[in-house]
Amino acid sequence: MDTNFTLSCPIPISDYPNVLLAHGGGGKLTNQLIARMFVPAFSNPALDAQHDGAVLSLLPGGAGSLVAFSTDSYVIHPLFFPGGDIGSLAVHGTVNDLAMCGARPLYLSAGFIIEEGLPMHMLWRVVQSMQQAARAAHVQVVTGDTKVVDRGKGDGLFINTSGIGLLEHGVRIAPQSVRAGDVLIVSGDIGRHGIAIMAVREGLEFESAIESDSATVADEVMQLLDEGIEVHCLRDLTRGGLASALNEIAASARLGIYIEEARVPVRDDVNAACEMLGFDPLYVACEGRFVAFVAPQDAERALALLRGQQRTQQRTHSSGAQSADVQATRIGVVREDHPGVVMMRSRIGASRIVDMISGEQLPRIC
Amino acid sequence: MKYIDEYRDAEAAGKFAHAIAHLTIRPWTIMEVCGGQTHAIVKFGIDELLPKEITLVHGPGCPVCVTSVELIDKAVELASQPGVIFTSFGDMLRVPGTGKDLLSVKASGGDVRIVYSPLDALALARANPDKQVVFFAVGFETTAPANAMAVYQARQQGIDNFSMLVSHVLVPPAMEAVLSSPQNLVQGFLAAGHVCAVMGYTQYIPIAARYHVPIVVTGFEPLDILQGIYLCVRQLEEGRAEVENQYSRVVRREGNRPAQQIITEVFEVAPRTWRGMGEIPHSGLALREPYARYDAEKRFALTTHDVREDSECISGQIMQGVHKPSDCPAFGTRCTPEKPLGAPMVSSEGACAAYYRYRRVAG
Numbered sequence: 271m272d273t274n275f276t277l278s279c280p281i282p283i284s285d286y287p288n289v290l291l292a293h294g295g296g297g298k299l300t301n302q303l304i305a306r307m308f309v310p311a312f313s314n315p316a317l318d319a320q321h322d323g324a325v326l327s328l329l330p331g332g333a334g335s336l337v338a339f340s341t342d343s344y345v346i347h348p349l350f351f352p353g354g355d356i357g358s359l360a361v362h363g364t365v366n367d368l369a370m371c372g373a374r375p376l377y378l379s380a381g382f383i384i385e386e387g388l389p390m391h392m393l394w395r396v397v398q399s400m401q402q403a404a405r406a407a408h409v410q411v412v413t414g415d416t417k418v419v420d421r422g423k424g425d426g427l428f429i430n431t432s433g434i435g436l437l438e439h440g441v442r443i444a445p446q447s448v449r450a451g452d453v454l455i456v457s458g459d460i461g462r463h464g465i466a467i468m469a470v471r472e473g474l475e476f477e478s479a480i481e482s483d484s485a486t487v488a489d490e491v492m493q494l495l496d497e498g499i500e501v502h503c504l505r506d507l508t509r510g511g512l513a514s515a516l517n518e519i520a521a522s523a524r525l526g527i528y529i530e531e532a533r534v535p536v537r538d539d540v541n542a543a544c545e546m547l548g549f550d551p552l553y554v555a556c557e558g559r560f561v562a563f564v565a566p567q568d569a570e571r572a573l574a575l576l577r578g579q580q581r582t583q584q585r586t587h588s589s590g591a592q593s594a595d596v597q598a599t600r601i602g603v604v605r606e607d608h609p610g611v612v613m614m615r616s617r618i619g620a621s622r623i624v625d626m627i628s629g630e631q632l633p634r635i636c
Numbered sequence: 637m638k639y640i641d642e643y644r645d646a647e648a649a650g651k652f653a654h655a656i657a658h659l660t661i662r663p664w665t666i667m668e669v670c671g672g673q674t675h676a677i678v679k680f681g682i683d684e685l686l687p688k689e690i691t692l693v694h695g696p697g698c699p700v701c702v703t704s705v706e707l708i709d710k711a712v713e714l715a716s717q718p719g720v721i722f723t724s725f726g727d728m729l730r731v732p733g734t735g736k737d738l739l740s741v742k743a744s745g746g747d748v749r750i751v752y753s754p755l756d757a758l759a760l761a762r763a764n765p766d767k768q769v770v771f772f773a774v775g776f777e778t779t780a781p782a783n784a785m786a787v788y789q790a791r792q793q794g795i796d797n798f799s800m801l802v803s804h805v806l807v808p809p810a811m812e813a814v815l816s817s818p819q820n821l822v823q824g825f826l827a828a829g830h831v832c833a834v835m836g837y838t839q840y841i842p843i844a845a846r847y848h849v850p851i852v853v854t855g856f857e858p859l860d861i862l863q864g865i866y867l868c869v870r871q872l873e874e875g876r877a878e879v880e881n882q883y884s885r886v887v888r889r890e891g892n893r894p895a896q897q898i899i900t901e902v903f904e905v906a907p908r909t910w911r912g913m914g915e916i917p918h919s920g921l922a923l924r925e926p927y928a929r930y931d932a933e934k935r936f937a938l939t940t941h942d943v944r945e946d947s948e949c950i951s952g953q954i955m956q957g958v959h960k961p962s963d964c965p966a967f968g969t970r971c972t973p974e975k976p977l978g979a980p981m982v983s984s985e986g987a988c989a990a991y992y993r994y995r996r997v998a999g
Binding site for chain 2: 545618622
């Protein structure tokens with residue numbers, strides 16, 4: 271697309287004179303901002319694919335190996351939360367974005383925007399946590415940047431990480447590769463990260479602390495690809511949760527996605543917290559979960575591989591007390607009808623659509 | 637999950653649906669009063685399980701939806717003032733006023749904060765003695781006890797920088813307004829279970845008798861609602877008009893006495909304007925004289941005038957059960973959750989939002 275933006279160009283989003291928090295919430299307003307402002311401004315084939323990362327050839331004419339390139343900024347409050355912190359999150363998030371392109375994550379950059387007055391020991395804790403997360407994900411932090419802003423101009427610490435990974439398998443993992451008949455597999459129980467953060471932020475107390483699911487999923491993805499599973503698309507379930515990820519893919523693939531409510535794995539404590547707050551777990555963020563679109567003949571093998579991998583991980587990091595329910599589950603299929611729409615069979619057997627959330631989930635009144 | 641999944645059981649739901657179909661001979665229109673019930677019905681697809689003779693229409697029981705535009709405008713004006721921390725339940729932030737909503741006030745620098753309880757707002761007032769903390773007290777009889785408690789404690793503890801913008805509404809007068817409208821189609825009610833948990837259900841006995849309508853106090857889970865419909869249809873088919881209690885695991889006849897006492901201590905019944913429905917006598921709560929200095933409308937000189945509501949929005953008709961959201965020409969086109977014309981499109985209890993989120997292509 272050939273666009274010549276000049277200073278006289280009208281602002282492409284006129285609905286809102288100011289940016290709202292919801293523009294960063296991962297829902298419809300975020301998508302509007304991306305589709306109407308960012309993508310037209312920078313349009314190129316890699317960006318226009320709108321995947322979690324760009325897949326690029328570094329040699330002219332598309333020769334040689336393909337690399338994946340991705341970036342993400344972390345502005346989480348609080349900086350430390352049950353199950354993780356901003357440092358481990360900044361590594362996991364970008365590593366996972368690369369894995370979602372089918373790439374083996376290799377190198378990261380780290381940019382720190384630090385608010386004046388941040389206790390040095392907190393920064394050190396974050397850096398140590400990043401180091402451990404990077405080691406566990408087999409990536410190296412190879413370049414970085416440090417900025418300090420005036421007190422009151424930042425929320426303690428913001429981190430940006432970018433990453434590069436190598437595509438070792440000749441498969442095109444993208445919404446456009448999704449086919450009718452593909453089976454949807456979610457890699458574990460959903461919604462734990464969002465609820466863990468809410469609980470700390472709002473001082474909600476549960477019988478036992480709900481720990482974030484923050485983790486790297488690169489090993490799980492690499493195993494699927496190494497074993498030759500026909501994976502058509504991958505998406506990690508971050509902001510906006512499972513519902514937003516599925517809506518984005520249904521729209522890009524122009525196919526209908528059918529899921530069953532009773533099959534979507536949600537832990538009891540997360541469900542209870544959602545009931546109390548009036549949240550739908552389908553929209554709550556995860557940081558260590560992904561959904562895979564797999565060719566039907568490979569679905570059972572993919573499930574077995576993921577479950578086997580998860581058992582090994584639990585043996586090596588036996589810290590997670592309730593890790594028994596971290597299990598990959600088949601939640602639905604792709605169909606030709608209702609293109610662009612996500613449909614769900616409710617627990618009582620009726621069907622409804624699962625919409626993309628418009629802004630942030632707001633706690634209800636009663 | 638225990639005590640939830642049991643009420644969402646597909647097999648039991650099927651049995652109830654079968655029993656309702658077996659019972660139903662004539663066509664009936666039943667209104668579920670509470671927006672929480674509306675959302676459960678649309679989200680779980682409960683109406684898909686019912687025989688075609690039964691029409692469910694959606695009632696006015698969405699506190700966000702019925703809060704008048706004038707009060708939203710006042711909230712926007714208060715929240716825009718320097719030195720004010722404006723606190724509200726999250727649901728209210730996206731509701732459009734004449735000019736803007738509270739989220740836009742927040743984006744342009746107003747100190748607007750979401751709280752989960754009015755007591756959190758009171759704690760904010762205690763922690764910020766140099767600021768005025770205003771709480772947007774919306775809701776039905778369900779939120780009234782906690783809101784009353786916050787004002788009561790403010791007075792007890794001498795916290796003077798706390799006040800409330802009060803928009804409390806009451807359910808029984810709204811049901812009477814629906815029934816006495818010449819357009820009324822409603823033949824039976826599912827009353828709002830949580831309102832009755834606070835107030836009991838004796839208030840509904842004279843309404844059932846005067847208008848000859850069955851009223852079934854009903855819960856919020858799929859099986860609760862199906863059982864409520866079953867009891868209501870059984871009364872209709874038998875020609876009875878009584879108050880029955882489906883939600884007996886939560887609701888007692890006399891309700892929650894201490895909660896009623898704190899409401900009566902702090903609030904008195906007052907006329908209230910309902911968005912889309914106009915003024916209904918005796919349908920609201922206002923602060924009593926001894927608590928008048930905690931009334932934000934009295935504490936701040938508010939200049940709100942020229943209140944305008946989008947003329948295309950038919951929310952009043954929807955909340956009285958005369959139309960369904962999908963009957964509205966603006967539904968899903970000129971009115972969406974991102975760009976709402978009326979409150980029922982934004983609230984998590986609003987009927988239009990339920991139809992938009994769960995129903996656009998299904999059906």
